Each structure stands twice: as C-alpha cells, then as structure tokens.
Amino acid sequence: xxxxxxxxxxxxxxxxxxxxxxxxxxxxxxxxxxxxxxxxxxxxxxxxxxxxxxxxxxxxxxxxxxxxxxxxxxxxxxxxxxxxxxxxxxxxxxxxxxxxxxxxxxxxxxxxxxxxxxxxxxxxxxxxxxxxxxxxxxxxxxxxxxxxxxxxxxxxxxxxxxxxxxxxxxxxxxxxxxxxxxxxxxxxxxxxxxxxxxxxxxxxxxxxxxxxxxxxxxxxxxxxxxxxxxxxxxxxxxxxxxxxxxxxxxxxxxxxxxxxxxxxxxxxxxxxxxxxxxxxxxxxxxxxxxxxxxxxxxxxxxxxxxxxxxxxxxxxxxxxxxxxxxxxxxxxxxxxxxxxxxxxxxxxxxxxxxxxxxxxxxxxxxxxxxxxxxxxxxxxxxxxxxxxxxxxxxxxxxxxxxxxxxxxxxxxxxxxxxxxxxxxxxxxxxxxxxxxxxxxxxxxxxxxxxxxxxxxxxxxxxxxxxxxxxxxxxxxxxxxxxxxxxxxxxxxxxxxxxxxxxxxxxxxxxxxxxxxxxxxxxxxxxxxxxxxxxxxxxxxxxxxxxxxxxxxxxxxxxxxxxxxxxxxxxxxxxxxxxxxxxxxxxxxxxxxxxxxxxxxxxxxxxxxxxxxxxxxxxxxxxxxxxxxxxxxxxxxxxxxxxxxxxxxxxxxxxxxxxxxxxxxxxxxxxxxxxxxxxxxxxxxxxxxxxxxxxxxxxxxxxxxxxxxxxxxxxxxxxxxxxxxxxxxxxxxxxxxxxxxxxxxxxxxxxxxxxxxxxxxxxxxxxxxxxxxxxxxxxxxxxxxxxxxxxxxxxxxxxxxxxxxxxxx
DNA sequence: GGTTTGAAACTTTTT
DNA sequence: GTTTCAAACC
Numbered sequence: 001x002x003x004x005x006x007x008x009x010x011x012x013x014x015x016x017x018x019x020x021x022x023x024x025x026x027x028x029x030x031x032x033x034x035x036x037x038x039x040x041x042x043x044x045x046x047x048x049x050x051x052x053x054x055x056x057x058x059x060x061x062x063x064x065x066x067x068x069x070x071x072x073x074x075x076x077x078x079x080x081x082x083x084x085x086x087x088x089x090x091x092x093x094x095x096x097x098x099x100x101x102x103x104x105x106x107x108x109x110x111x112x113x114x115x116x117x118x119x120x121x122x123x124x125x126x127x128x129x130x131x132x133x134x135x136x137x138x139x140x141x142x143x144x145x146x147x148x149x150x151x152x153x154x155x156x157x158x159x160x161x162x163x164x165x166x167x168x169x170x171x172x173x174x175x176x177x178x179x180x181x182x183x184x185x186x187x188x189x190x191x192x193x194x195x196x197x198x199x200x201x202x203x204x205x206x207x208x209x210x211x212x213x214x215x216x217x218x219x220x221x222x223x224x225x226x227x228x229x230x231x232x233x234x235x236x237x238x239x240x241x242x243x244x245x246x247x248x249x250x251x252x253x254x255x256x257x258x259x260x261x262x263x264x265x266x267x268x269x270x271x272x273x274x275x276x277x278x279x280x281x282x283x284x285x286x287x288x289x290x291x292x293x294x295x296x297x298x299x300x301x302x303x304x305x306x307x308x309x310x311x312x313x314x315x316x317x318x319x320x321x322x323x324x325x326x327x328x329x330x331x332x333x334x335x336x337x338x339x340x341x342x343x344x345x346x347x348x349x350x351x352x353x354x355x356x357x358x359x360x361x362x363x364x365x366x367x368x369x370x371x372x373x374x375x376x377x378x379x380x381x382x383x384x385x386x387x388x389x390x391x392x393x394x395x396x397x398x399x400x401x402x403x404x405x406x407x408x409x410x411x412x413x414x415x416x417x418x419x420x421x422x423x424x425x426x427x428x429x430x431x432x433x434x435x436x437x438x439x440x441x442x443x444x445x446x447x448x449x450x451x452x453x454x455x456x457x458x459x460x461x462x463x464x465x466x467x468x469x470x471x472x473x474x475x476x477x478x479x480x481x482x483x484x485x486x487x488x489x490x491x492x493x494x495x496x497x498x499x500x501x502x503x504x505x506x507x508x509x510x511x512x513x514x515x516x517x518x519x520x521x522x523x524x525x526x527x528x529x530x531x532x533x534x535x536x537x538x539x540x541x542x543x544x545x546x547x548x549x550x551x552x553x554x555x556x557x558x559x560x561x562x563x564x565x566x567x568x569x570x571x572x573x574x575x576x577x578x579x580x581x582x583x584x585x586x587x588x589x590x591x592x593x594x595x596x597x598x599x600x601x602x603x604x605x606x607x608x609x610x611x612x613x614x615x616x617x618x619x620x621x622x623x624x625x626x627x628x629x630x631x632x633x634x635x636x637x638x639x640x641x642x643x644x645x646x647x648x649x650x651x652x653x654x655x656x657x658x659x660x661x662x663x664x665x666x667x668x669x670x671x672x673x674x675x676x677x678x679x680x681x682x683x684x685x686x687x688x689x690x691x692x693x694x695x696x697x698x699x700x701x702x703x704x705x706x707x708x709x710x711x712x713x714x715x716x717x718x719x720x721x722x723x724x725x726x727x728x729x730x731x732x733x734x735x736x737x738x739x740x741x742x743x744x745x746x747x748x749x750x751x752x753x754x755x756x757x758x759x760x761x762x763x764x765x766x767x768x769x770x771x772x773x774x775x776x777x778x779x780x781x782x783x784x785x786x787x788x789x790x791x792x793x794x795x796x797x798x799x800x801x802x803x804x805x806x807x808x
Numbered sequence: 809g810g811t812t813t814g815a816a817a818c819t820t821t822t823t
Numbered sequence: 824g825t826t827t828c829a830a831a832c833c
Contacts, residue, residue: 059823088823113822188823223823256822356820361824378822412810419810453809538823556821578820597821619819812832818825 003038003074007031014276015039018047021236021270022243023221023263027307028292028603029283029562032245036217037070039243040082043215044075051081055213055235058086059220061541063560067219083213087228088188088536091195094209095186096532101202102194107528109185109400110535114384116140116187118405123176126431143173147189148225148257150196153177182436184402189257192227199234210238220560221246221266225257233269242270248303249296252556252597254589264303281307281603283562285314288609291635292602298634299592307603316641318610319571319632323647325359328614329366331645332567335610336550337370339565345608347373349564351551353601355576359569360552367550377553378539387493387504388511392534394483397464398471399527401438404430407464408437414492416460422453438464463487476530477515484508555601566605568598571613572626598631757806763787764805773804 007015011031014024015038026032036056043049056071058064064084072079085093092110099106111119120136123129146156153174160166180186186194199206216236218224221244224232236242244266251260267273281289289307296302322328332352339345352363357379367374382388390413396406412418429447430440440447441461444454463486471479484490490508493501518533519525539557551563555576570576576598581590602609613628632640757763761773775786787804 061823086823191823253822255820358819358824415811417810421809536823554821575820580820593821810833812830814830815828817827 004042007035007038008280010276010278010280011035011038014278016042016046017243017274017276019239019241021240021266021273023266023270023273023275024243024245024278025275025303025305026245026247026278027281027305028247028250028600029281030278030307031282032219032278033067033070035278036219036245037067037074039217040071041074044078044082049215051075051078052083053212053214054082054217055090055215056082056084056217057090057219057232058084059223060538060560061086061089061536062538063219064089065541086536087231088191089532091191091231092532092536094195094205095191095198096528098198098202098205099194101205102198103181104186104194105184105400105402107184107400109183109396109403109406110191110532111180111185111187111405112384112535114389115185115405118408119179119183119185120172120176122405123172123179127172127175129172139169139172139176142169143176144187144189145257146173147187147193148227150193150227150230152193152197179404182402183404184400185405189227192225192231196227196230196234199231206234207238209235214239215241216243218242218244219246220250222248222251222260222263223253223256223258224262226259226262227257229259229262249299249305249596250559250600252559252593252600254593264301277305279305279307281309282311283606284309284603285311285607287313287317287639288602288605291317291609291639292599294636294639295595295602295631295634296599299595314607317635317639318641318643319635320610320612321628321642321644322612322614323616323645325362325570325614325617327645327647328569328612329362331612332363332569332610333366333370333372335567336367336372340372345565346548347550348548350567351553351558351561351563351565351604352567352569353553353555353558353604354569355555355578355597356570357554363552363569367552373549375549375551377551377557381537381539382507382510383534383537385504385507387489387507391480391483391489391508391511392531394467394487395476395480395527396531397438398467398479399531401464401468402436404437407441411441411457411460414487414489416456418453418456418460422450422457425450426457471527475519476525476527477512477519479527480512480515555597558604559600562604562606564606565608565610566601567610567612568601569612570617571611571629571632572617573629574624574626575617576629576631595631595634598629757804761806 004012004015011034014022014035017039024032024035026035040054040056043054044051056064056067058067064086068084071082071084075082083090095104095108096106099108117136117140120140124136124139151159153170156173157167157170160170180190199209213235216232218232223246232242232244244263246263248260248263251258251263254260267275284292286309289309293306320331322331336347336350339350340347354360354363360376360379364374364376383392390410393406393409396403397410400406408423411423425447426437426440426444429443430437433440438461441457441464444450444457444461447454450457467479467483467486470482474482490505493505514534515530518530522529555568574582577591577594581587581594584590611632613632614626616623616625618624757773759773759776762770763773764770771787773786774788
C-alpha cells in the first residue's frame, strides 16, 4: 500500500476514487497501468473489496499478462482471484460455460481470419456469387462491422432494405452465419456479439456475472467498439462501478470498429462520472513530447490536454531524408551499429517502426547483413503457418467434428488421393441430408457416384474416429504425437529434405513445446481450452523482452510499449499518412486517425527519436515518388535535426545494388546518373519509368533461402531471396529496362573472365557467410556456383551476382 | 481423377 | 515477393 505515496496527485485521486463511474484520461506515458494496479490494490486493501469481485479487461494478452504480474506483486494474497483478461478471452470463458443457452455447443471452435475467409469462399460458392465482382474480403469486412455494431443478420437485412448491394450482402451474412452455426463455430466478432446476446436473452446469466464483477476496469477504452461498450455497460449495470482508462489521441483502431465516441461521450452516458486527467509524462524528453503535442494539435474534436514532463533534455530529434527504401534501411542499420558501438544504447533498447508490414522485409535484410540481432513482431503469426495450421486443424476436427473448415483442410493433407471431385460429392451429400461433412464421411459408401474413392474417404473417416476416441483418454501432446505418427506428416517433410521442410519440422517441434508448456502451466488443460488459447494469441504476445534484439513492428503493434531509441521509418505522403486514408470515403477522419497513429509512434520514444523518409519506394513492381510526410512539417522546425543523404552504391549489396543502378535511369534530384532511360520524370507525382526489375534481381538460381535467427521467433524464418517459385528454371522472367532481361541491361554484373576460386576452395558470401565450393558450371552468360555453406547449407548461385570472395 | 506446374493478381493497420 | 487460379501432365 505504501506504493500510493509514489503517485502524483492526479494518479492518487484516480487510484483511490470510490464507487461510481470513473473516466481516467491518461496521456501517453502518464503511468496509467500503475494507476490501475494501485487502484486494484487499494480496492482490496482499503475498501475490503473481494479480489474475485474485480474484473480488469485489456485488449492483448500481453497487456493482460503485464497487469497480472503487477497485480500479483502488489496485492499479495488473493491476487490470483482478480479476473484479468482480454475482451476475447473473457467472452471465451463465459461462453464456454453458457453458450448452450444460445444454441451453440460448449466445445465451439473459434475461427481466425483464414478460417473466415475459407468459410466465406464456400458461402460464395454455394450462393453462386461471382467473387470477381464481389470480393470475399469485402463481405467479411462489412459483416465484421455489422457484428461490431451488434447487428445480427435479421437487423442488418432490415436496415439494408432499399439498397440492392446491401441487401445482397445481407443474404451473404445470413448464409455465413448459418454455416458458422452449423460448424459450431464463432469468429472473433461473434465472441463479443454472442456474449452480449447471451446476457440479453438470459437475465439470470447476466445477473450472475453482474454480481460477480462488482468493480470493472477497462484499459485502452478508446479502442472499444460498440459491442464491447454494450458488453461492459451490461456487466456494470447493477453496481455501476465502471472505471475506464484511455486516451482519445491514441484511438487508432477505427478500421476494426473502434468507436471513439465511447470515450468522448462517456460523461454523457454516465452523467455522474468523475473525470481525472493524467498529463504528466514520465517517459520522454521535453523535445519528443513537444513534437508529439505539436502534431496532435492539428486534430479537431479532441479532449483538451497537453502533456508535460520534468524529464531532462536529451538528444535532438533527427529527420533523415534518403533516396530509396533501400537507402533508408541501410541508414537505419548503420546508425544502429554506430550507436551500439559507441555504447549509447543496446540492441534491446531499439525499436524500428513502420506503417505497413510490407516495409519490414528490406529492413530485415539490411539488419541481417549488418549482423544486428532483431525480432520481427507481426507478419505471419506462428499459428497461421501452414504446417501449424494443418496440425491444429486435426486437433480442431477431433474436438469439434462439426468444424467443416478444419476437416476440409486436412482431408487430403498429407496427400491421400482424395481430390476435388470426391470432396464435391461429399459436400453435396452433406447439404442434401443436412448433416456435417464429417457425418457424410462416415457414410462414405452410401454416397452416389463416389465409386472406389469411398475406400479412401472411409479410411480417413476411420482415422478421425480412432483419434476422437483416443482424445478422451490422453493429453493434448500425446494426441498430437499420434496424429503425426498416423498421418506421417513429419515423415513426409523429412523425405522432402529441403531447407524449407526442415524449417517446418522445427516449427512443429516448437508447437509441441508450446503444448507441453501449456499443459504444465494449466491445471485443467483440455483440448478445447488449448485450442481457445491458441486462437486468441496475437503477434505482440510473443514479445518476451529479454531477447537482446532490435524490435521491428508496425506502429499499431507498438501501442502500449516504450523504447529508449525509436526509428520511425517511411515518413512519406501516401505511405504515412497512407493513401487509403487520404483518398478514402472520409479523408478528414482518415487523416486524423493517421495523425493519432503518428502521435502514438512519437510517444513510444523515451530518449532518442529518428524519423526517416525515402523519396522513392517500390510498390507492386512500380516505383512511387513520395513527398515527405505532412507530419514532419507539423513538428516545429527548431526541434528537428534535418539531414539529407545522397544515394550511393554500397558495394556489399546483393541484388539490390544492381536494381538500384538500373533504376536510377530517370535521374534523381535533377542530376543525371549514369545512363539515362529517357522516359519518366522525377517530381511529377508517380514515376512509372522503365521496368525496374523489382523482384527479378538475382535471377540466377538462387534458391529460396530461409534466413532468420531460429524459427521459434515470430516472423523470423520467413524466406526471402529471389528464385524459387515464379522464377523457376533459372531464366530471368522479370523485365529489365525496355522489357529486356535485366541481366543484359547495362549496369548488370557481367560474366567474369575468370573466377578466382575453384571447386574445393573456401569462400565467403555477404549473407550466407563461409562455405566450400562444391561445383562450378559454365552456363554461357555466367558460371553457376554451388556452395555448401556452413550455416545456410547447399546453395546454387550465379557467380556474377554472388560476389563470392575466396578465403585466404 | 489427381497432381504438378506456370501465370496472374495483389499488399493498411488486427483481436 | 506471395498467394491464388487455371491448364498441362500423369
């Protein structure tokens, strides 16, 4: 309790405010988590509130975990009875207990984005919808928004009357929802909406939880959507002790249905609400705060507040303009290496932020080359990887036989010789008889026209039934072992023997580890509880903090985090603010949300902030010329250390260097470098000059290397490098300037007269490190070199591109 | 009928 | 550079 003495007056007021609604407007870095945990401790210690009568809701598991830890540390006895959880897991727990009251089985499956898409494809197919005109994604996004607003298919249809497009969408929504229900499945949005429905339809359940949760706290309240608002209001309906914490300036999830009005009009909804403002920032230097304040001041309709700090001054904010995204990545990598070698910071202090996930690749590449350890948050979720998803689908199909999406996914994985035609017959049979796909499988022999395929499908059905039987008696881990054994899933990968297959096996091992950890830490671990846990993990949750690595993530993922050193990359009009926001339906609102995102980014930095802008960026094979982001202009000039870097050829770059040389044809900043491609002009908006050869560099047979430090890291282990699919056969498909193969255009590496290494020599490669030359083949224009690398394994590459150096 | 291969389209942010 | 769709191939 002596912790309270360390709070400032406003924090103390918020932490010790008694009953009734309470709105805490907490600016960035103002210590809101501290206030929340202190409040929980105070409620229990001073107000004699029972720990199990307290509910604290967050958005991510990570935030929940942190709060849990701090509550445990501060509250002591009884702390674990405090319910700290995310919106989705809270609803999950409630629904696992009462979903049967609203027509679901308790073992319902939770569908992620991939599952939703799959299901929507089936829906569109069954309704004969031309997805060339109406995209699945569009349907899903409208349905998602509807659910966020608590509109069920019936209400939606009513509101759609008169608008033919909306009526059509309404029909799709109805069918989608019907199939979800048939599959005994819910999507993410259902979790919230169905819980609200449960409360509305079953007053006894609602009053049970109202009585259970007498004190409710909601973190990041500005990100709640309408459904979440209703959920919270219902829960707080009896006792009225609702404490919400948020910052309207950090509302960045409107695309996900977040309704900023929830926080802006809290005082209207709860007229007796007490409002406390936390404006003292404990995180950043005065310059960084000043920059953040100046940017956000351009937004209208905010709750007035201005952050201030007593923190000492720090280094100036840098803004660096470079020519290309490649130069940007190079600058960031070099700057990090410099700072770290000077001892001003450690790798673990640094975060590189960007607007879109697509920007991460080039940064990743540069960091890898510079030997800087990094971890990427986001991109491909571990649980979304093919091999993981396959095995999880087995578990899902076992747990919930009605999960048609899961059964469809695995019926021919690994290959069992069951093809599309057979599956179509099973589907038709299931539809006619109104049974699930699994049941149709069980009746394989009765299916008309199936022929001898019934032997294969029957075998598969038998396997699934055997596994289901076993599931009741063994642990999840043992069950997975059996699946892997029976299906020879890993065996198959082992036979493939490629680097990619090895990676997949590693990921499967990692999945097994996760299951073991889960079963060890969860007393009542069941297959269903494990699957729920797994489907509700977010990318950000994998961040462990002890890694000693530079972190790369989107600005969205960075919310709620702080770092001593922050790089905000891609500060360009069209990227950030994104063109989607600029040219969307409501440009004003779009820009304001982007600006809030910028505010979030700036306020992540404690000590040193570096902003970077590239003039040119490759975008879907075209180069776009961008102006510097307006947000840079919104920062007072005197706060910025402006620098402009000239493009220059960094000798070490594999591939990009060459593309760079060719791409310069149009001339940059009025100067003419090397050859002139002739067409295209700099400065007139979008440059669409000759084909830049994006993606086709390294057109030799480079293989699809898999890099990254350990595939257990989220995002690492992603493969890049040219070659692989899309460019099979070793011949460059991509066009160079004027449609000719890039290799033939000027500036591309030429075949060397001779090579200064031969078979058996030790060589070094800029990315793969050291290795031994195994084979040299003269293929006309160039030599093809095969090298067995110590770390990266056997690689084939073209000598002119590989830039191998003989080791002395 | 099933599998493999090649070409085309597509990239905001996510629980 | 990745994922999806159609055609060729077995």
